[in-house]
Amino acid sequence: MKDKIINYIKSEISNDPLQDIGPEDDLLGSGIIDSLGMMKLVLFIEKECHMKINNEDMTVENFMTVQNILNFLGKDQG
Amino acid sequence: MYTLPQIIDRSALLFPEKDAFRCLEDSISYRELKHKSDQLAHQLNHSGVQKGNRVAVFMNRCLDTAVGIFGILKSGAAYVPIDPFAPVSRSVSILKDCGVEHLVTTETQRQKIRALTKDVDGLKTIVGMTPDADVNVETIPWEQVFSQVPHLDQLPGILEQDLAFILYTSGSTGIPKGIMHTHYSGLALAKIASRLYGFTENDKVGTFAPLHFDPSTFGYFAAPLAGATAVIIPDAHLSLPPSLSALVAKEKITIWYSVPLMLINALLYGEIEKHDFSSLRWVLFAGEVFTTKHLRALMQLWPHAKFSNLYGPAEVILCTYYHLKSIPQTDEPIPIGTVWDNTEYRILLEEGTEAPAGVPGELAVRTATMMRGYWNNPELTERSLYRIKVADGYDHVYYKTGDLVKENEQGQLLFLGRSDRQIKLRGFRIELDEIEQTLLKHEGVKEAVVVVVEGENDYRKLSAAINPMRGSHIDIRELKTFCKSHLPSYAIPESIEVASDFPRTSSGKIDRKEIIKNMGTKQL
Numbered sequence: 001m002k003d004k005i006i007n008y009i010k011s012e013i014s015n016d017p018l019q020d021i022g023p024e025d026d027l028l029g030s031g032i033i034d035s036l037g038m039m040k041l042v043l044f045i046e047k048e049c050h051m052k053i054n055n056e057d058m059t060v061e062n063f064m065t066v067q068n069i070l071n072f073l074g075k076d077q078g
Numbered sequence: 079m080y081t082l083p084q085i086i087d088r089s090a091l092l093f094p095e096k097d098a099f100r101c102l103e104d105s106i107s108y109r110e111l112k113h114k115s116d117q118l119a120h121q122l123n124h125s126g127v128q129k130g131n132r133v134a135v136f137m138n139r140c141l142d143t144a145v146g147i148f149g150i151l152k153s154g155a156a157y158v159p160i161d162p163f164a165p166v167s168r169s170v171s172i173l174k175d176c177g178v179e180h181l182v183t184t185e186t187q188r189q190k191i192r193a194l195t196k197d198v199d200g201l202k203t204i205v206g207m208t209p210d211a212d213v214n215v216e217t218i219p220w221e222q223v224f225s226q227v228p229h230l231d232q233l234p235g236i237l238e239q240d241l242a243f244i245l246y247t248s249g250s251t252g253i254p255k256g257i258m259h260t261h262y263s264g265l266a267l268a269k270i271a272s273r274l275y276g277f278t279e280n281d282k283v284g285t286f287a288p289l290h291f292d293p294s295t296f297g298y299f300a301a302p303l304a305g306a307t308a309v310i311i312p313d314a315h316l317s318l319p320p321s322l323s324a325l326v327a328k329e330k331i332t333i334w335y336s337v338p339l340m341l342i343n344a345l346l347y348g349e350i351e352k353h354d355f356s357s358l359r360w361v362l363f364a365g366e367v368f369t370t371k372h373l374r375a376l377m378q379l380w381p382h383a384k385f386s387n388l389y390g391p392a393e394v395i396l397c398t399y400y401h402l403k404s405i406p407q408t409d410e411p412i413p414i415g416t417v418w419d420n421t422e423y424r425i426l427l428e429e430g431t432e433a434p435a436g437v438p439g440e441l442a443v444r445t446a447t448m449m450r451g452y453w454n455n456p457e458l459t460e461r462s463l464y465r466i467k468v469a470d471g472y473d474h475v476y477y478k479t480g481d482l483v484k485e486n487e488q489g490q491l492l493f494l495g496r497s498d499r500q501i502k503l504r505g506f507r508i509e510l511d512e513i514e515q516t517l518l519k520h521e522g523v524k525e526a527v528v529v530v531v532e533g534e535n536d537y538r539k540l541s542a543a544i545n546p547m548r549g550s551h552i553d554i555r556e557l558k559t560f561c562k563s564h565l566p567s568y569a570i571p572e573s574i575e576v577a578s579d580f581p582r583t584s585s586g587k588i589d590r591k592e593i594i595k596n597m598g599t600k601q602l
Contacts, residue, residue, distance in 0.1 A: 028314030030186040031162030038317040039579040060321040
């Protein structure tokens with residue numbers, strides 16, 4: 001899942017193909033994902049995981065880094 | 079007071095220990111901000127920055143933006159904000175266009191700085207970063223800047239007419255154009271805005287706008303002028319409404335000023351009923367039309383706050399305001415109101431004459447917050463102006479906004495859309511904004527966009543895209559029937575597409591050009 005999310009961000013969201021993204025990188029504060037990108041990412045995760053992300057879960061704590069997303073999904077298998 | 083840095087120096091005398099800026103757990107007092115901006119100015123001058131130079135600010139939202147802006151201004155240069163979310167190629171074209179030789183940044187931008195410096199030749203120093211093997215330009219870390227003892231008597235003298243900042247916006251041709259503002263226009267904005275909304279040192283002003291977007295002048299200039307605290311809302315919170323609401327409530331923000339989108343997201347997805355917003359005294363919005371049904375819902379939730387609609391293109395920052403006296407009863411768009419202090423206007427017909435009372439025309443304004451012109455583009459500057467000759471060699475100069483307005487019976491200005499949003503299709507005159515307003519009346523529609531798409535053989539058709547309320551199902555046929563009951567048949571969009579969100583400009587406005595492009599390739 002980790003690689004899927006990182007690849008999706010790299011190929012579909014990031015403005016610049018050269019960005020290297022690590023699991024602990026701040027996705028939102030450092031110019032990698034803007035608000036449209038955030039919406040795309042949420043939809044991608046919903047589709048991949050066959051789940052619905054509730055409004056109240058769309059928080060900085062859950063989406064700041066790839067690691068945070070994995071923790072939120074409870075599916076961190078490295 | 080006649081220059082922008084004097085705002086900080088004065089508040090450092092009056093309120094030395096007060097927070098000038100806050101961002102999450104970090105804060106900087108007026109005394110610290112004065113000292114650090116003096117140190118940065120000293121460093122920049124030492125690195126070769128001269129009066130009139132342009133220095134780029136390339137940072138995510140953090141306290142360093144305040145040090146960056148005021149340090150650059152004190153060095154005699156103008157600051158040029160570069161959007162950290164923009165593609166590197168766009169940033170490169172801006173840096174080249176205004177000949178930037180010095181750049182102020184933070185460690186978080188290291189990857190992008192590496193890419194930038196490969197494509198920009200003239201860069202001499204980068205402040206705010208430790209040395210990097212992949213960056214072939216002298217770097218000066220913040221620690222070095224803050225170890226300087228600034229020689230204040232060596233800082234250059236600044237006049238109110240000197241260039242203070244250049245804001246780049248997308249031009250209609252797709253090439254960014256640089257809007258030049260002076261210390262005079264920036265300070266005029268700060269004075270007029272802080273007086274109009276009664277800013278005091280007890281206010282906490284939410285700063286939602288990125289630096290390259292003109293509403294940022296509220297947080298960086300108007301708030302410090304009153305000795306208030308500007309609370310910088312980080313980028314992350316802007317994308318995640320529940321976190322945004324929680325932060326605004328926790329910080330006890332008293333002035334909210336953003337594009338309507340942030341308020342609508344907070345209203346619809348921000349769980350605002352869970353938090354205490356009793357500190358909010360003014361809710362200000364500008365940049366786009368605030369859909370009245372959402373505005374009404376928000377006003378009902380926050381009855382203690384006053385609401386005001388502001389309007390103005392970046393060329394004049396702002397120029398009109400409209401205070402809502404009561405909750406709007408109908409879905410009619412609210413007025414943009416009347417011009418504020420030190421401003422007058424004309425409504426012009428296509429042929430350049432003035433429109434009779436009540437007749438729509440293009441708004442032209444003459445104001446203290448007017449730009450100096452477009453950087454390196456005198457022809458475009460002159461085309462944007464409307465001159466009224468008063469005497470030989472003396473004109474009153476207005477900026478033509480490109481926006482259609484008319485006066486209502488109370489003398490309030492009504493915004494009717496961009497002048498290029500009124501089109502002719504198969505002989506019919508069609509207002510694209512009116513069709514959008516109709517779609518928005520439908521309860522399942524959160525946002526709507528109507529554009530003209532060029533097809534083959536010169537065929538042009540009306541196309542709509544809607545962003546539905548989260549969780550609501552939209553039946554396109556039913557929505558078309560809904561349109562038919564409100565609009566003439568020639569104004570019904572041929573196709574209506576559903577999108578989970580729209581492409582937006584970096585300031586959060588819906589990017590219609592991008593939508594048209596996507597519709598052409600059917601990838602929305």
